Amino acid sequence: MLHLPLSIIQSWSRFYRGNFVNCLSGFKSVSLIGTINKEGDTNLSVFSNIIHLGADPALIGFINRPREAAPHTLANIESMGWFTINHIHQEIIEQAHQTSAKYDEGESEFAAVGLTPEWQAEIPVPYVKESLVKYALQLVEIIPITHNNTFFVIGTLKEAWIDDSILEEDGFLSIERAGSVTSLGVDGYYDTKRLARYAYAKPNSAPREIP
Amino acid sequence: MLHLPLSIIQSWSRFYRGNFVNCLSGFKSVSLIGTINKEGDTNLSVFSNIIHLGADPALIGFINRPREAAPHTLANIESMGWFTINHIHQEIIEQAHQTSAKYDEGESEFAAVGLTPEWQAEIPVPYVKESLVKYALQLVEIIPITHNNTFFVIGTLKEAWIDDSILEEDGFLSIERAGSVTSLGVDGYYDTKRLARYAYAKPNSAPREIP
Numbered sequence: 001m002l003h004l005p006l007s008i009i010q011s012w013s014r015f016y017r018g019n020f021v022n023c024l025s026g027f028k029s030v031s032l033i034g035t036i037n038k039e040g041d042t043n044l045s046v047f048s049n050i051i052h053l054g055a056d057p058a059l060i061g062f063i064n065r066p067r068e069a070a071p072h073t074l075a076n077i078e079s080m081g082w083f084t085i086n087h088i089h090q091e092i093i094e095q096a097h098q099t100s101a102k103y104d105e106g107e108s109e110f111a112a113v114g115l116t117p118e119w120q121a122e123i124p125v126p127y128v129k130e131s132l133v134k135y136a137l138q139l140v141e142i143i144p145i146t147h148n149n150t151f152f153v154i155g156t157l158k159e160a161w162i163d164d165s166i167l168e169e170d171g172f173l174s175i176e177r178a179g180s181v182t183s184l185g186v187d188g189y190y191d192t193k194r195l196a197r198y199a200y201a202k203p204n205s206a207p208r209e210i211p
Numbered sequence: 212m213l214h215l216p217l218s219i220i221q222s223w224s225r226f227y228r229g230n231f232v233n234c235l236s237g238f239k240s241v242s243l244i245g246t247i248n249k250e251g252d253t254n255l256s257v258f259s260n261i262i263h264l265g266a267d268p269a270l271i272g273f274i275n276r277p278r279e280a281a282p283h284t285l286a287n288i289e290s291m292g293w294f295t296i297n298h299i300h301q302e303i304i305e306q307a308h309q310t311s312a313k314y315d316e317g318e319s320e321f322a323a324v325g326l327t328p329e330w331q332a333e334i335p336v337p338y339v340k341e342s343l344v345k346y347a348l349q350l351v352e353i354i355p356i357t358h359n360n361t362f363f364v365i366g367t368l369k370e371a372w373i374d375d376s377i378l379e380e381d382g383f384l385s386i387e388r389a390g391s392v393t394s395l396g397v398d399g400y401y402d403t404k405r406l407a408r409y410a411y412a413k414p415n416s417a418p419r420e421i422p
Binding site (some may be wrong): 001002003004005006009012014015016017018019020021022023024025026027028029030035037048049050052053054055056058059060062065085087090092093094095097098099101102103107112115126133135137138140141143145146148150152157158159160161162164168169170171172173175176178180181182184185187188189190193194195196197198199200201202203205206207210211 | 212213214215216217220223224225227228229230231232233234235236237238239240241242251252258259260261262263264265266267268269270271274276278287296298301302303306308310311312313314318323343344345350351352354356358359361363365368369370371372373374375377379381382384386387391392393395396398400401402403404405406408410411412413414416417419
């Protein structure tokens, strides 16, 4: 094992340390977040810190970087109160990553990277047509994280669209069948393969696999 | 595509809805969190909402469920101010999942599930000896999420221990080489395979793969 005390980690360049710390926390739930501003300009950006907060009420959030580094998605959610989250499958990882480029506010990432905005009744923000698992959220709260000027944006689930093949009989979603990827660090995209599901654990029983 | 409006999602049983919403947000960075209480009792519990917050300062957090559902890790961090986060590889997923059983406060999950506490200089909380990627954090802040009584626990990185084989020349960690898994929903564990890494994206350049 390699021991890396804080003094070593702090001695690294910003770029090297960014890669390291971003990977250390493990695989992430990368998705595309779709928003719109008051002028009707659509925006699409890749986010890799999607957070499951609870199922009842169904709350899902994400971490937005400091405002100067990533202003558009945050400003659009603040002014319009809605966003969509769209899974990324293997065929669209290049386009998804490209949305992280710093486009001007008036330029839609949908057109720039070659993805298609999709509109659904009663949802005022665009989905990604190509995405096979997607859902819409209404803003609940934006919590500023004072230690590094990031924001924890929390939404409440309003609807979901999922590929027909992924819903299991107990509500579990086998999203790997829709090709949903996971990410690592700031730039790594990974395919997945199920190892096991386990039944609810109890103190005096051995772990039991769900077939 | 299957359309699931909120009225349908709300009509489901707690169990079914829990599986669904937990999967909808995508793959998660599952790890074991090690803590200790003032009496010296060690505690180990699986958490699947580890959150990368920033690299400078290096801040990593996690979501703790409501206090009545998951009291020990939170109480230990509140009183001692430290915790470790330990990646889970394929050989220990059964033991890792078993730590989610509701053991009494005095009973250590390490002994109950068959994992080994490991102590390192200047770190007052236990690591998991079997884990191949692990790091220690000192508490920075616990943010109560009022909407569902969860907690966002934020720590600052103090040191890391990583398998010799995973550190790339640019600081990226190929944690899949150490077998680190990702999770889905409350009970699914997944192996991963790298699809691609992409260079920093710019508006007028095509995406470029990092070899």
